[in-house]
Structure formats: C-alpha cells, structure tokens
Amino acid sequence: MLQRLSSKLVLPILIASGLIAILRSVWAMMPVKLDRVELMAWQDLPLFVLPPEPDPAAQEIVEQYLEKLSSKGALPQNQGVWIQSGMRRLATHQGKVPLPAASFTKIATTIAALEQWEPSHRFETLVSATGSVKDGILQGDLVITGSGDPFLIWQEAIALGNSLNQLGIRRVSGNLVISGDFYLNYERNPAIAGQLLRQGINAQLWSQVIVAHHRSMPPETPQPQVIIDGSVKVANSPIAKKILLLRHWSLSMTQILREMNIYSNNELAQMLAQAVGGAQIISKLAAQQAGVSPTEIQLINGSGLGVDNRISPRAASAMLMALERFLEPHQLSIMDLFPVAGRDHDGTMLARQIPAGTTVKTGTLREVSALTGVMLTRDRGLVWFAIINGGWDIRNFRLQQDKLLEKLLQKWGTIPDSNNSNNYKPVLLGDPLRNEQIFIP
Numbered sequence: 001m002l003q004r005l006s007s008k009l010v011l012p013i014l015i016a017s018g019l020i021a022i023l024r025s026v027w028a029m030m031p032v033k034l035d036r037v038e039l040m041a042w043q044d045l046p047l048f049v050l051p052p053e054p055d056p057a058a059q060e061i062v063e064q065y066l067e068k069l070s071s072k073g074a075l076p077q078n079q080g081v082w083i084q085s086g087m088r089r090l091a092t093h094q095g096k097v098p099l100p101a102a103s104f105t106k107i108a109t110t111i112a113a114l115e116q117w118e119p120s121h122r123f124e125t126l127v128s129a130t131g132s133v134k135d136g137i138l139q140g141d142l143v144i145t146g147s148g149d150p151f152l153i154w155q156e157a158i159a160l161g162n163s164l165n166q167l168g169i170r171r172v173s174g175n176l177v178i179s180g181d182f183y184l185n186y187e188r189n190p191a192i193a194g195q196l197l198r199q200g201i202n203a204q205l206w207s208q209v210i211v212a213h214h215r216s217m218p219p220e221t222p223q224p225q226v227i228i229d230g231s232v233k234v235a236n237s238p239i240a241k242k243i244l245l246l247r248h249w250s251l252s253m254t255q256i257l258r259e260m261n262i263y264s265n266n267e268l269a270q271m272l273a274q275a276v277g278g279a280q281i282i283s284k285l286a287a288q289q290a291g292v293s294p295t296e297i298q299l300i301n302g303s304g305l306g307v308d309n310r311i312s313p314r315a316a317s318a319m320l321m322a323l324e325r326f327l328e329p330h331q332l333s334i335m336d337l338f339p340v341a342g343r344d345h346d347g348t349m350l351a352r353q354i355p356a357g358t359t360v361k362t363g364t365l366r367e368v369s370a371l372t373g374v375m376l377t378r379d380r381g382l383v384w385f386a387i388i389n390g391g392w393d394i395r396n397f398r399l400q401q402d403k404l405l406e407k408l409l410q411k412w413g414t415i416p417d418s419n420n421s422n423n424y425k426p427v428l429l430g431d432p433l434r435n436e437q438i439f440i441p
Contacts, residue, residue, distance in 0.1 A: 054089050054090055054091050054092060055088075055090040055091060055380075057411055058083055058090040058091040058408065058411070059090075059091040059092075061091070061404070061407050061408060061411065062081050062083070062091040062092075062093060062404070063093075065081075065400060065403075065404045065407075066079055066081070066093055068400060069389065069391075069396075069397075069400060072393060072396060073391065073393070074389065074390070074391040074393065074397075075390070075391070076093075077094070078099070078389070078390030078391055079093060079094065079388065079389055079390065080093060080094040080095065080097055080099045080312065080313040080386070080387070080388040081093040081094070081095065081313055081385075081386070081387050081388075082095035082312070082313035082314045082316070082317050082384075082385065082386045083383060083384070083385045083408070084314075084317055084383070084384045084385075085377075085380045085381055085382060085383050085384070086381070086382075090380070090383065092313075092314075094312075094313070095312065095313050095314045096296060096312050096313075096314050097312055097313075098295065098296050098297070098298055098310035098311055098312045098315070099310055099311070099312065099313075099388045099390060100307040100308075100309065100310055100365065100367070100368045100388075100390060101304065101309060101310060101311035101316065101363055101368070101370050101388055102304045102309070102363030102364055102365045102368045102369075102370050103264045103266075103269075103303070103304040103348075103361065103362060103363035103364065103370070104304060104309075104311045104316045104361060104363045104370055104372060104386075104388075105269070105299055105301070105302065105303060105304030105309045105311065105363075106260060106261055106264065106269050106302070106303065106304060106361065107286070107316065107319045107320060107323070107361055107372070108282050108283065108285070108286035108297060108299060108302075108311070108319060109260075109269050109272055109273050109276075109282055109302040109303075110257050110260075110261065110323065110337060111282075111285055111286050111289050111290075111319060111322065111323060112272075112273070112276040112277075112281065112282040112285050112286065112302075113253065113257060113272050113275075113276060114253070114257075114323070114326060115276070115285055115289075116275065116276045117253045118253065118330075119252065119253050119254045119327070119330050119332055120252050120253065120254070120330075121252065121253045122249045122250050122251070122252055122253075123146075123147050123148055123149035123150075123249075123250040124147050124149075124247055124248065124249055124250070125144065125145065125146050125147065125149055125152065125160075125182065125247075125248040125250075126143075126144070126145040126244055126246070126247055126248075127142070127143070127144060127160065127163075127164070127244075127245050127246035127247075127248065128142075128143040128144075128145065128239075128242035128243055128244050128245055129141070129142060129143070129169075129242060129243050129245055130143060130174065130239065130241060130242050130243075131173075131174070133167070133168055133169055136168055136169065136170040136171060137169075137170070137171045137172070137173055138169050138171065138172045138173065138174070139173055139174075140172075140173065140174045141172070141174035141175045141176070141177045141230070141233075141239075142164075142169075142172045142174070142175075142176050142177065142226075142228070143177045143179060143235070143239055143242050144176070144177065144178050144179065144182055144194070144197065145179045145180045145182070146178070146179070146180040146181045146182025146183065146190075147180060147181060148181040148183070148275060149182075149183065149250045150183065150186070150256065150268055150271035150272055150275065151250060151251060151256045151259065151268055151271075152182075152183060152184050152185075152248075152250065153184070153185050153186075153213070153429065154185060154200055154209070154210050154213035154214075154430075155213055155214075155216065155217055155429035155430030156248070156250075156429065156430055157184060157196070157197055157200030157201060158200055158201070158210075158213070158214055158217065158221070158223075158224060158430055159221075159248075159430040159431065159432050159434075159435055160197075160200075160201060160224075160246070160248060160435060161200060161201030161202065161203075161224025161225070161226050162221070162222050162224045162432060163246055163248075163432060163435040163437070164201065164224070164226050164245070164246070165222070165224050165225065165226065166437075167245060167246070167437065167440060168440075169226060169245075170225055170226060170227065171226070171227045171229065172226065172227065172228045172229060172230070173229050173230070174229070174230045175228070175230035175231055175232065175233045176194055176197065176198050176228045176230070176231075176232045176233070177232075177233045177234075177235050177239065178190040178191070178193065178194040178197075178232065178233070178234050178235065179234075179235040179238065179239060182194070183271065184196045184197050184200070186267040186268065186270075186271055188271075188274075190234045191232060191234050194232035194233075194234065195232050198228050198232060201224050201226040202224065202225055202226055202227055202228070203223035203224060203225055204225065204227075206223075216429070217429070217430050218428075221430070243439055244438045244439060245437070245438060245439050246435055246436065246437060246438060247435075247436040247438055248434060248435050248436075249434045249435075249436065250434070251427060251434075254332065254336055254337065255427050256268070256272075257337045258336065258337050258338070258427070259427060260272070261337060261338045261339065261361055262338070262339045262344055262346065262347040262348065262349070263346070263347035263348065264304075264347065264348050264362065264363075264364075266303040266304070266305055267303075269302045269303040269304070270301060270302050270303050272302060273301060273302020273303070274302070278302075279299040279300050279301050279302060280299075282299055282302055283297050283298060283299045286299075286315075286319055287315070289319070289322040289326075290315055290318035290319045290321075290322050291318060291322070292312070292314060292315045292318050296311065296312040296314065296315040297310075297311050297312075297315050297319075298310040298311070299311075304363060304365075305365075306365075307365065307367065307368065311388075313372070313386035313387065313388055314386070316361075316370075316372040316386035316388075317372060317384040317385065317386045320334055320361075320372065320373065320374060320384060321384060323337065324374075333359075334359050334374070335359045335424070336424065338359050338360060338361050338373070339359070339360055339361075339362075340357065340358070340359050340360075341354035341355060341356050341357060341358045341359075341360065342356030342357055343424070348362040348364075351398075352398065352402060353399075353402040353403075353406075354371075354373075354402050354405060355375060355402075355405050355406055355409050355414070357375065357376065357414075358373055358374070358375040358405065359373050359374050359375075360372065360373030361373060363388075364394060366392070366394075367390060367391060367392055368388070368389070368390055369389045369394045369397035369398055369401070370386075370387065370388045370389065371385075371386075371387045371398075371401045372384075372385060372386035372387070373385060375405065375408075375409065376414075376415050377408075377409060377412035377413055377414065377415070378412060378413030378414060378415055379411075379412040379413050380412045383408070383412070385405070385408075387401050387404065389401070
C-alpha cells in the first residue's frame with residue numbers, strides 16, 4: 001500500500017524565500033521518478049543548486065545543545081540528533097546510529113497498521129440473539145462476534161449495554177457467547193474478554209475502574225443493566241441461527257492510531273503489532289517505506305518498551321516523511337495521527353513547551369527520552385527532526401529538547417497558524433452513534 005521509496009529520487013526544490021508557499025504544500029518533498037537524462041536536464045537549470053550540508057548555524061546550535069547535556073553528565077555516545085529539510089541534512093550527531101528510541105517504535109507500528117488497513121477502516125462487532133425478547137428478557141443466548149477491534153474498551157462496553165437497554169433487553173436467560181476475534185480492554189483471551197463484557201454491560205458489577213471510565217463519558221450517559229443469567233461461553237464454530245441486533249463500529253483506523261500516539265498507549269500498540277504479524281515484520285516494512293537500512297530500525301515489539309528497540313534519528317524522521325507521503329492522497333497528514341503542540345494538551349503533551357504547531361512523537365523509558373517530528377519554518381520550510389537522549393535525567397532531557405526546537409525556530413523564523421488540520425475532531429469514546437440498531441425485537 002505504501003509507496004516504495006528505495007527506487008525513487010526526491011528532487012529538492014530549494015528556491016528563494018519568495019516561494020515559501022511551495023514548501024508549505026510539500027510535507028516531505030513528494031517523490032518524483034527521474035531517469036538519468038531528466039536529472040541531467042534539471043542540473044542544467046540555473047535554479048538547480050545542490051545546497052551544502054550541514055547548515056553551519058544549525059550544527060553549531062546542536063553542538064551547544066550537546067555540550068550542555070554533557071555538562072550534566074549525559075554521555076555524547078548516548079545522544080543522537082538528525083535535522084533535515086527536503087534532501088538537505090541541516091545538522092546531525094550520530095544521526096545514522098540506532099539508539100534505544102522508546103516509543104519511536106510506534107511510528108513503525110503506525111506504518112505497518114496502514115499497510116494492513118485503510119485510514120478509514122473501522123472494525124465491526126456484531127451483537128446477536130438466539131431467541132426472542134419478552135418482558136425485557138432475552139429468551140436465549142446473547143452472541144458477540146468480533147472482528148479484531150483492538151480498541152474496544154470500557155466506554156464502548158458501557159455504550160453497548162445502553163444500546164441493549166434501548167432495545168428493551170435487561171436480562172439474558174441464556175449465556176453470553178463469544179465468537180470470532182473479540183477483545184476487550186486489550187484482553188485477547190476470549191473467555192476473559194467475555195467476562196469483562198459481562199461486567200461492563202451491568203452497572204451492578206462495576207469496579208471503581210469502570211466507574212471512573214463512566215465518569216469520563218458525557219454526564220447524561222446512563223448506567224446500563226444487562227444481567228446474564230448463564231455463563232460466558234466461547235464458540236468454537238459460527239452460530240448459524242441467530243438474529244442480528246446491533247452492529248458496533250469502532251473508531252476509524254486514523255482515530256485509533258491518533259489515540260495510540262497521543263497517549264503512547266503501549267497495550268494498543270502491541271495489539272496492532274500482533275495483528276500485523278509482529279516486530280520483525282514491522283521492522284522490515286518500516287525500513288522499506290522509510291528508505292533506510294534495516295540496521296537503522298531494530299525492534300523487539302510494537303510499543304517501544306525495552307532498550308532493545310533501536311532506531312536511528314535519521315530513520316525516525318524518514319518514517320514520518322514516508323507516512324506523510326502516504327497520507328497525502330487520502331487528504332490526511334501526520335498531524336491527523338500524532339499530537340500537535342498547541343492543539344493537544346493531554347497524554348504525552350503534558351508539561352511540554354514544544355513550539356506551537358509542531359507535530360511530534362515522544363518516547364520515554366527510565367533511561368531514554370526522545371522527540372521527533374516536523375515544524376514549519378520561514379526560511380527552511382518543513383524541518384524534520386529527531387532527538388534521542390540516553391541517560392537518567394529525563395526531566396532535563398525534555399526541557400532541553402523543547403529549548404533546542406525553540407532556538408532553531410528563532411534562527412529560521414516561524415509562520416503563524418501553519419499547522420491546522422481540517423480533519424481533526426475530538427474522539428468521543430463510547431459514542432452511542434457508533435452502535436447501529438439492526439433489529440428491534
């Protein structure tokens with residue numbers, strides 16, 4: 001699905017500042033196929049001048065940044081920086097060295113997920129009955145058929161319970177039967193997932209955790225009551241004779257990935273990673289789409305937990321650029337999948353001072369702090385960056401990362417209101433509108 005980049009050349013159109021509008025429209029310098037004759041023709045044009053690299057001013061700012069970290073005990077060999085605009089490398093320090101990169105891994109998982117599913121894809125969970133309803137009691141089994149929704153959580157279960165109540169069902173005389181790939185709260189065991197659902201659709205069984213999730217929903221959200229008289233059963237084969245009551249639609253893949261990246265949701269990342277085939281497949285896909293050596297993306301899982309997930313700063317930027325190229329035909333951009341400073345304030349954006357309008361992905365372990373993304377500048381157009389810090393002073397690493405971006409922006413200038421997405425809409429977890437009533441018993 002994603003465009004293969006290894007056989008393509010990217011033409012750097014780096015013209016005078018009067019054509020900044022062009023730079024604003026090309027997030028990753030869209031790939032163009034050029035044969036040798038065409039490339040030679042471009043080289044003969046007066047405007048085609050390959051820029052020197054790196055940018056001395058940017059490199060000096062990065063060196064000062066590294067010296068400040070070193071003065072606090074951060075070893076230079078544990079730090080990595082890559083800054084790029086178009087084809088031009090602006091500054092680097094160990095830019096091609098794979099380092100423990102924490103949740104940068106989720107960028108690779110995002111690539112693999114979009115290889116598997118379209119951005120608009122939604123998973124469906126079917127709710128069926130094997131009998132009729134009389135006086136609020138379903139005379140038979142309640143059957144749940146999953147299709148692999150990785151983000152079916154407490155709010156969704158509560159909404160399902162309320163939709164069943166709206167159908168007049170308050171009790172099930174038979175069993176709760178789980179069929180297909182049904183997960184709840186990242187629990188893949190269908191029997192356990194079924195027990196969780198039984199709890200979620202009946203407020204009498206709620207724990208304090210479920211109560212807290214219910215409080216996060218709109219104030220008028222009812223507390224459902226669907227009592228299961230029988231037990232939870234797992235179907236080993238499809239159940240033929242049943243009546244479809246509800247079709248529950250998940251969030252779109254775009255929304256699921258945004259939730260994963262804003263909150264750096266490790267469990268969700270692992271669910272997606274397992275669904276696409278595991279860490280090795282993700283590593284291979286990500287390296288191919290980013291156009292970097294496989295040695296620069298070495299993963300052991302899809303979440304980034306563990307220092308054995310290693311990504312080079314250059315590869316982190318290249319993965320984001322590859323995603324931008326893929327998303328453009330869908331009228332989307334990476335700001336629809338990742339947090340944007342000034343727009344998003346929760347999750348990984350808490351207490352950060354990242355320049356407004358910058359699209360980012362963070363990464364944190366006990367001994368790692370990482371930040372990658374893209375910011376739009378007046379003089380350099382779109383600047384892609386990746387910073388990986390190894391050491392124990394996580395708070396200072398974050399502070400200095402934010403200051404580094406601010407210094408670069410002071411050097412290159414800003415463009416007001418540069419990162420606005422027309423596609424962004426806040427996600428409502430447990431939205432009852434995603435429960436489609438099929439049959440009213």
